[in-house]
Each structure stands twice: as C-alpha cells, then as structure tokens.
Amino acid sequence: xxxxxxxxxxxxxxxxxxxxxxxxxxxxxxxxxxxxxxxxxxxxxxxxxxxxxxxxxxxxxxxxxxxxxxxxxxxxxxxxxxxxxxxxxxxxxxxxxxxxxxxxxxxxxxxxxxxxxxxxxxxxxxxxxxxxxxxxxxxxxxxxxxxxxxxxxxxxxxxxxxxxxxxxxxxxxxxxxxxxxxxxxxxxxxxxxxxxxxxxxxxxxxxxxxxxxxxxxxxxxxxxxxxxxxxxxxxxxxxxxxxxxxxxxxxxxxxxxxxxxxxxxxxxxxxxxxxxxxxxxxxxxxxxxxxxxxxxxxxxxxxxxxx
Amino acid sequence: xxxxxxxxxxxxxxxxxxxxxxxxxxxxxxxxxxxxxxxxxxxxxxxxxxxxxxxxxxxxxxxxxxxxxxxxxxxxxxxxxxxxxxxxxxxxxxxxxxxxxxxxxxxxxxxxxxxxxxxxxxxxxxxxxxxxxxxxxxxxxxxxxxxxxxxxxxxxxxxxxxxxxxxxxxxxxxxxxxxxxxxxxxxxxxxxxxxxxxxxxxxxxxxxxxxxxxxxxxxxxxxxxxxxxxxxxxxxxxxxxxxxxxxxxxxxxxxxxxxxxxxxxxxxxxxxxxxxxxxxxxxxxxxxxxxxxxxxxxxxxxxxxxx
Amino acid sequence: xxxxxxxxxxxxxxxxxxxxxxxxxxxxxxxxxxxxxxxxxxxxxxxxxxxxxxxxxxxxxxxxxxxxxxxxxxxxxxxxxxxxxxxxxxxxxxxxxxxxxxxxxxxxxxxxxxxxxxxxxxxxxxxxxxxxxxxxxxxxxxxxxxxxxxxxxxxxxxxxxxxxxxxxxxxxxxxxxxxxxxxxxxxxxxxxxxxxxxxxxxxxxxxxxxxxxxxxxxxxxxxxxxxxxxxxxxxxxxxxxxxxxxxxxxxxxxxxxxxxxxxxxxxxxxxxxxxxxxxxxxxxxxxxxxxxxxxxxxxxxxxxxxx
Numbered sequence: 001x002x003x004x005x006x007x008x009x010x011x012x013x014x015x016x017x018x019x020x021x022x023x024x025x026x027x028x029x030x031x032x033x034x035x036x037x038x039x040x041x042x043x044x045x046x047x048x049x050x051x052x053x054x055x056x057x058x059x060x061x062x063x064x065x066x067x068x069x070x071x072x073x074x075x076x077x078x079x080x081x082x083x084x085x086x087x088x089x090x091x092x093x094x095x096x097x098x099x100x101x102x103x104x105x106x107x108x109x110x111x112x113x114x115x116x117x118x119x120x121x122x123x124x125x126x127x128x129x130x131x132x133x134x135x136x137x138x139x140x141x142x143x144x145x146x147x148x149x150x151x152x153x154x155x156x157x158x159x160x161x162x163x164x165x166x167x168x169x170x171x172x173x174x175x176x177x178x179x180x181x182x183x184x185x186x187x188x189x190x191x192x193x194x195x196x197x198x199x200x201x202x203x204x205x206x207x208x209x210x211x212x213x214x215x216x217x218x219x220x221x222x223x224x225x226x227x228x229x230x231x232x233x234x235x236x237x238x239x240x241x242x243x244x245x246x247x248x249x250x251x252x253x254x255x256x257x258x259x260x261x262x263x264x265x266x267x268x269x270x271x272x273x274x275x276x277x278x279x280x281x282x283x284x285x286x287x288x289x290x291x292x293x294x295x296x297x298x299x300x301x302x303x304x305x306x307x
Numbered sequence: 308x309x310x311x312x313x314x315x316x317x318x319x320x321x322x323x324x325x326x327x328x329x330x331x332x333x334x335x336x337x338x339x340x341x342x343x344x345x346x347x348x349x350x351x352x353x354x355x356x357x358x359x360x361x362x363x364x365x366x367x368x369x370x371x372x373x374x375x376x377x378x379x380x381x382x383x384x385x386x387x388x389x390x391x392x393x394x395x396x397x398x399x400x401x402x403x404x405x406x407x408x409x410x411x412x413x414x415x416x417x418x419x420x421x422x423x424x425x426x427x428x429x430x431x432x433x434x435x436x437x438x439x440x441x442x443x444x445x446x447x448x449x450x451x452x453x454x455x456x457x458x459x460x461x462x463x464x465x466x467x468x469x470x471x472x473x474x475x476x477x478x479x480x481x482x483x484x485x486x487x488x489x490x491x492x493x494x495x496x497x498x499x500x501x502x503x504x505x506x507x508x509x510x511x512x513x514x515x516x517x518x519x520x521x522x523x524x525x526x527x528x529x530x531x532x533x534x535x536x537x538x539x540x541x542x543x544x545x546x547x548x549x550x551x552x553x554x555x556x557x558x559x560x561x562x563x564x565x566x567x568x569x570x571x572x573x574x575x576x577x578x579x580x581x582x583x584x585x586x587x588x589x590x591x592x593x594x595x596x597x598x599x600x601x602x603x604x605x606x607x608x609x610x611x612x613x614x
Numbered sequence: 615x616x617x618x619x620x621x622x623x624x625x626x627x628x629x630x631x632x633x634x635x636x637x638x639x640x641x642x643x644x645x646x647x648x649x650x651x652x653x654x655x656x657x658x659x660x661x662x663x664x665x666x667x668x669x670x671x672x673x674x675x676x677x678x679x680x681x682x683x684x685x686x687x688x689x690x691x692x693x694x695x696x697x698x699x700x701x702x703x704x705x706x707x708x709x710x711x712x713x714x715x716x717x718x719x720x721x722x723x724x725x726x727x728x729x730x731x732x733x734x735x736x737x738x739x740x741x742x743x744x745x746x747x748x749x750x751x752x753x754x755x756x757x758x759x760x761x762x763x764x765x766x767x768x769x770x771x772x773x774x775x776x777x778x779x780x781x782x783x784x785x786x787x788x789x790x791x792x793x794x795x796x797x798x799x800x801x802x803x804x805x806x807x808x809x810x811x812x813x814x815x816x817x818x819x820x821x822x823x824x825x826x827x828x829x830x831x832x833x834x835x836x837x838x839x840x841x842x843x844x845x846x847x848x849x850x851x852x853x854x855x856x857x858x859x860x861x862x863x864x865x866x867x868x869x870x871x872x873x874x875x876x877x878x879x880x881x882x883x884x885x886x887x888x889x890x891x892x893x894x895x896x897x898x899x900x901x902x903x904x905x906x907x908x909x910x911x912x913x914x915x916x917x918x919x920x921x
Contacts, residue, residue, distance in 0.1 A: 074672060093879075097906050
C-alpha cells in the first residue's frame with residue numbers, strides 16, 4: 001500500500017502514487033460522500049490564514065466539518081500577529097493546542113514547508129497557498145475535475161492562459177498534471193506573465209491565445225490581478241480581453257466540447273467572457289465542488305485511519 | 308398540510324398559512340427546546356454577510372448549532388469580495404460546497420430574492436436583511452413575541468415609531484402583522500422618516516408620538532441611526548428624545564401594561580429611555596430569545612424533515 | 615466537597631480550595647484528556663472579545679470544542695459595538711440566546727465582574743482579560759505549569775520580570791501563586807514598570823534583574839509592549855535586552871535547571887533571548903498546552919456536572 005502523507009506542502013513533495021491515491025479517494029468521495037462523513041469525529045483542524053481568502057478557507061472548513069472535525073479559524077488580522085509575533089511562534093502556539101491539521105496560507109514562499117519541518121508528530125501541515133509558489137490542494141481539485149471528464153490524462157491537451165508567472169495555481173497544476181502524465185500543456189499570455197525556464201519543463205509557450213487554443217480540449221483561464229497589469233506593458237480591461245481573454249469566438253477555435261476551467265474568483269469580461277463562464281462547457285462550479293471532495297480526501301489521508 | 312418553504316426571502320413571498328405554521332412551530336420550540344435539538348445533525352448553514360451584524364449572525368448561528376447543523380461564517384470583509392468577485396459568483400461558489408441553507412445579508416434591496424431564484428434544489432436561501440427592504444426573520448420573532456403576550460392579533464394596537472422609511476425591520480413587521488390580522492398599526496415619527504403610501508397600506512400615520520401612544524397596548528421603537536439625523540431637519544440627541552423618544556411619561560399615556568419592543572441595538576436616551584428599556588413592560592430581551600426559536604423553526608421548516 | 619464556581623472573574627473571587635480543585639482537575643485532564651472529551655455536548659460558549667487575541671480566544675475555543683460544546687465567536691470589530699451599543703446591552707443580547715458560558719475580554723478593568731453580577735442563573739461569565747487588572751485563566755495555566763514541575767509551591771522562588779505595572783498576567787499570577795503558598799516572588803524591571811504597594815503584598819522588588827535571578831528556580835518574563843517603552847525613560851530594543859532581558863548568561867545566574875516561562879506573544883531579542891525561549895529549561899510551549907487543560911477544567915467546573 002502507498003505511504004500516507006505526513007504533510008501536504010507541495011506537489012513536488014508527493015510521489016505520483018500518493019497523488020493518484022488521493023485522486024482515487026477524492027473520486028470515491030464525489031460518488032458517495034455520505035460514506036465518509038463523520039469518520040474523523042473529534043479531530044481538530046486549524047485554518048491559519050495570513051492572507052484573506054473565502055473559497056479556500058471555506059472549502060477546508062466544509063471538508064473538515066463533513067468529516068466531523070472541529071475547525072478553528074485564525075486570521076492574521078486581529079490576532080497576535082499584529083503584536084509582532086513571528087510566524088514560527090504563532091505556529092508553535094497553535095500546535096501546542098493539539099490540532100491534527102494546520103492549514104497555512106501565507107504571502108511568502110516556502111513557509112508551509114518550513115512549518116512542516118518543525119511540526120510535532122501527529123500534526124499535519126497543509127499548504128493552502130504560499131506566495132506565488134504553490135497551491136497544491138487547488139491542483140488536486142483541478143486534476144480531479146479533469147479526471148472526471150477524460151478517460152485518461154494522456155489525451156488531454158490543456159491550455160493555461162494568463163498570468164502564469166505570478167500564479168501559484170498554475171505552478172502547482174503544471175507539476176501535478178505533468179506527474180499524472182497529461183498529454184500536453186500549452187501556456188499563453190503576455191510576455192511579462194510568462195514564467196522562467198525551470199518551472200515550465202514539459203510545457204510549450206505560445207504568444208497568441210488563438211494559436212494556443214487551436215485543437216485544445218481543456219482551457220484553464222487564470223485570474224488577472226488588475227493591480228499587476230497597470231505597471232506593465234499589458235493592456236487593461238477590454239483590451240486585455242480582446243487579446244488574452246477567453247471569448248465565445250476564441251473558444252470556438254478549440255476542439256469541439258473543449259472544457260473550460262477557472263480557479264476563481266473570476267474577472268468576468270477580463271480574462272473570461274461571461275457567456276463562456278456560464279456555458280455548458282464550463283467546469284468552474286464543478287471545480288468548487290471538487291475542492292470539497294479533494295480536501296476531504298486529503299484530510300482523510302493525512303489523518304490516516306483506514307478507509 | 309401546509310407547504311413547507313423553499314426559501315425565506317420576504318414576508319410577501321409566504322402565505323398566511325405558512326407564516327402561522329412557522330409561528331406555531333416557534334412557539335412549540337420556545338416551550339421545550341430540547342425536543343428539537345440535534346434534529347438536523349450534519350446539515351450545513353452558511354452565513355454570507357455583506358454588512359456587519361452581531362445579533363442576526365449569532366442568532367442564526369446559535370439556532371443552527373442547537374439543531375446540530377454545521378455553521379460556516381463568511382463575511383464580506385477579508386473575503387474574495389475584496390477581490391471584486393460578484394455577489395452571484397460568490398453565491399455559486401458557496402453553493403457548490405453543498406450547504407443546506409445560505410443566510411444572506413446585503414446592503415442592496417432584492418439580492419436575497421435574486422439568489423433564491425438561481426439556487427439549486429435543496430439549497431435554501433434566507434434573507435437576513437437586504438437594504439431597507441426586508442428583514443423577515445426579525446418580523447417572525449416580533450410576531451412570536453406578540454403572540455406570546457396577547458390572546459389574538461386582532462386585539463393588538465401597535466405603535467411603530469422612529470425611522471420607518473429606512474427600516475427593513477418595520478417594513479417586514481408591518482407586512483407580517485397585517486397578514487396575521489393585527490388590530491391596528493400606528494406609525495409615528497418625523498415627517499422625513501415616514502414611508503410612502505404603498506408600504507403602509509392598512510396603517511395610520513401620526514405626527515405626534517403622544518397621540519399615537521394613547522390607548523396603544525404595544526409599542527415598537529425603532530433604532531435611530533444618528534448619521535441619518537444629521538442631514539435632515541430632525542432634532543438630534545436629547546431633543547429627538549423629547550419629541551420622538553419613548554420616556555416613562557410618554558409610555559404612561561398608553562394602555563396600562565402596554566408592552567415595549569425594540570429590535571436593537573438600542574440608543575438609550577435617544578429613541579428609548581433606559582428606564583423604559585429595562586422596565587417590566589419591556590419585551591426586548593424576550594425578542595432576542597425568540598429570535599433563536601423563530602430561526603430554529605425557520606431552519607426546520609426549510610430543511611423539511613418531519614417534526 | 616468544595617463549592618463549584620458560578621463565575622470566574624478574578625483570582626480574588628475564588629477560595630484557595632476552589633483554585634486547588636481547578637488545578638487538580640486540570641492536572642487530571644493533562645494526564646488523560648480523552649476521558650473528559652465530549653462530556654459537555656450541546657452546551658454553548660460565546661467568546662465576546664473587545665480586544666484582538668489569538669491565543670486566548672483559540673485556547674477557550676479548543677477547550678470548549680474538546681468538551682463537545684458549541685462555540686460562537688463575537689468580535690467587537692464588525693459587530694453592533696460599532697453601532698454604539700453598550701457592553702451591557704450586547705451582553706444581554708448574547709445572554710438571551712442561551713449560552714452556558716460567556717468569555718469576555720475587554721480593555722477596561724472590572725467589566726467581566728460587572729457582567730457576572732447581572733448574569734442570569736446558569737450563565738457563567740469568564741474573565742479573559744480586563745484592562746491591566748486580571749487574566750485569571752492565564753494564572754491558572756501558569757500555576758498548572760509550575761505544579762507539574764515542582765513538588766510543592768513552597769519550594770518555588772519565582773522571578774517575574776518586565777512591565778509588572780501594566781500586566782494583568784502578572785497581577786493575576788501573583789494573587790494565584792500567593793494563595794497557593796509559593797515560596798517567594800521577586801519582581802524586577804525598570805522603575806516605571808513596577809507596581810504600587812497594594813498589588814504586590816508578599817512580593818519583593820529588585821532593581822536589578824541579575825540580583826533577582828540569583829538563586830531563582832523559575833523565571834517568568836513578561837511581554838514588553840514596545841509602544842509603552844517609547845514614552846518613558848526606558849531603553850528600547852537591544853539596550854532593554856541588555857538591562858532587562860533574559861539572556862543565556864543571565865539565566866546562568868539562577869539555580870541550575872531554573873525554569874523559564876513567558877505568557878506570549880514573545881518579543882525575541884527584547885525581553886527574552888531566542889536561545890532561552892527555545893532551551894530545554896523553557897516551559898513556554900507547555901504553558902500553551904496547559905492553557906487548554908486549565909480552560910477545560912474551568913469549563914467543567916463552571917458547568918458543574920459530576921466528574
């Protein structure tokens with residue numbers, strides 16, 4: 001049997017077998033969630049968030065509660081963080097209260113991993129986003145969403161478009177899908193948004209979204225952070241949409257029935273047209289739902305009871 | 308049997324039978340809460356609040372928890388709302404996580420109803436206040452409080468005083484009590500605070516609180532929002548209290564034992580004298596307690612198990 | 615049998631027997647927490663916090679949840695407090711919702727006690743810090759930590775160092791440990807940080823930390839609030855550390871194996887050196903863990919079931 005995880009800090013820290021095991025479990029949960037409910041009664045999860053977040057925090061909270069776990073939310077705002085306590089000391093404090101899982105979101109890269117290294121046995125650290133580096137539970141739900149809609153990963157020709165350079169979502173998804181043997185990953189976006197060499201091994205960069213989309217059977221649009229656009233040689237709003245947004249027409253260049261994904265929150269009319277977001281080809285709401293299943297699978301695996 | 312509710316967006320969207328059924332159930336809960344506890348174990352309620360609120364949020368949270376439900380709080384502050392996501396997209400995201408009930412408070416009128424219209428089957432939307440339009444669960448608890456203290460609604464001569472125009476509490480209470488067959492509703496307050504024709508069908512407007520109070524057997528004082536007074540031809544603080552506040556003397560003009568209600572939070576010394584708020588005729592704390600019962604009844608009805 | 619507590623507002627309001635009973639129970643919990651879990655299922659605790667706090671709020675929340683209690687958090691930020699409601703009215707509102715325990719943190723002295731005096735039977739008020747006056751549950755965990763490491767309180771020679779004057783932690787700990795018969799309490803810190811006569815009965819004031827530390831077998835360093843230093847004739851940062859911080863060298867002046875405590879959050883390099891905080895003599899993380907046990911004991915005692 002595949003080794004269960006001790007922590008979940010990044011896709012690179014998991015074996016392919018572990019990732020496949022997580023996906024298989026998440027798929028089972030999606031088929032019959034009631035079997036898994038209340039199987040971790042009395043366990044405790046702490047959400048330790050140094051950046052605001054609705055969807056990720058709520059998704060972990062809902063996943064944990066469905067499993068019967070207690071959930072305690074700690075936000076950096078209004079906490080002893082304001083009193084200047086270091087992340088490490090805050091972590092030690094939280095850990096001393098005996099949680100089973102600590103979910104960490106932090107604006108700086110590498111922090112979840114650093115905390116995992118000092119965690120006591122039995123305390124499992126989950127990276128819910130560290131800077132622009134990683135967001136591995138998002139990658140898990142993205143992979144689950146693709147798995148539900150394709151026979152095998154090798155047949156998927158995925159376009160990821162937008163601000164790849166600053167996207168932890170993209171970074172984790174690329175690693176995850178590469179490990180799972182995805183057929184092709186094409187990256188598209190303004191030059192300033194393209195990543196360096198290392199992070200994109202096995203991917204191909206396009207400088208036209210029209211070109212990238214041709215023949216694709218899945219397109220993942222990334223959120224554009226408007227404040228990032230303003231300082232760069234990148235067109236804003238409508239103009240961005242014309243060049244780099246996913247419109248109905250542009251989607252028409254892809255394979256028939258090509259699926260559309262977006263991690264949210266969306267800027268409708270900027271990186272994605274409303275008609276596309278709400279179309280039958282859109283898997284965007286499935287992604288949110290799968291976030292629940294993926295995180296339940298993750299918590300079950302980390303807290304290692306039989307299932 | 309009366310049809311259970313699908314959503315609870317406004318008093319006008321409920322039949323009189325449905326409202327009476329809710330009240331009857333709330334009354335039963337108030338008589339023996341323990342029978343109803345943990346009858347919705349494992350269900351999930353999300354509080355989606357775009358305005359700050361203690362009492363309403365906590366009341367729904369307490370009601371849900373007493374029923375055994377999981378509760379997840381989402382506040383617009385520190386959420387993806389800040390990232391510019393639309394209300395509708397946030398709602399779809401929350402909904403995709405599989406809650407049974409979504410309680411929405413929003414500063415703009417009509418939003419809860421709009422969300423109810425797009426909700427998936429099995430997801431019940433509750434309006435916890437939309438702009439100045441409606442606050443129907445408050446009307447429910449107000450009606451319950453009156454029901455506990457009068458033999459029948461037809462014998463009630465109720466004064467509502469203060470800023471009727473901007474009060475969703477007043478608007479919902481008037482609709483609710485009218486449907487229940489209240490004897491009389493008298494509205495009193497500065498001219499700028501009086502409502503237009505439509506919202507006040509079946510009510511009588513007084514331009515003197517002394518006049519309105521004479522012979523009344525229940526008085527509901529509304530909160531004065533001080534920032535609203537300053538721009539208008541309305542006296543502030545002490546002077547407001549003299550003209551439009553409920554003092555011991557003024558209460559003395561009403562029927563003997565006349566009850567006093569206030570939805571809170573109170574401005575003591577402005578719309579209500581402290582002696583009145585704390586007197587034996589005051590039902591203000593009963594209202595809060597009844598908020599728990601009314602919301603438990605509402606959640607039980609919406610989630611439609613047998614009871 | 616010793617009388618259980620009705621409220622927990624300050625150490626002075628408890629008999630020595632009651633405090634010892636709490637400590638004995640906390641010790642038992644620390645030895646086998648699982649026996650006590652879920653022994654208060656369905657009870658409700660409200661955290662009513664008028665000051666930001668991570669550790670105290672989370673500690674009460676974790677303690678209550680381990681006991682199976684529902685927990686509702688109310689923070690003064692984003693609440694009806696902003697709408698000008700008085701503390702007393704907010705308390706009445708919370709109380710009307712039927713909680714078993716209300717944990718209050720407030721910036722002004724005496725407020726928890728004032729609320730306890732108006733609480734209904736069956737509602738237990740816990741002071742989680744009022745101004746600079748008291749933080750009795752912190753004193754409980756400090757005493758528990760010492761109890762675990764000494765055969766008896768009479769053999770303890772404790773140094774408390776730093777801003778005693780403004781520290782509710784110090785104030786409550788001194789009262790608690792004096793009642794428990796501690797051998798000796800020595801206070802050290804800049805003159806501006808030393809307390810008046812009354813609060814320090816039974817303690818000795820030192821004007822040199824080196825002198826105070828000699829022969830001590832426990833040292834509790836208090837947090838320095840940097841904003842307090844700036845206005846006074848007190849050296850900042852490094853200079854403060856040289857004169858009043860606990861360095862490895864200074865700790866070497868104490869008895870061998872002298873224990874180190876700190877209520878957190880720490881300013882490493884100011885009142886305490888990192889090497890000291892992380893040394894084997896440090897009980898700082900035990901204190902946090904004991905906070906959980908102490909608060910579970912407190913909640914069990916207040917809610918008075920047999921144990």
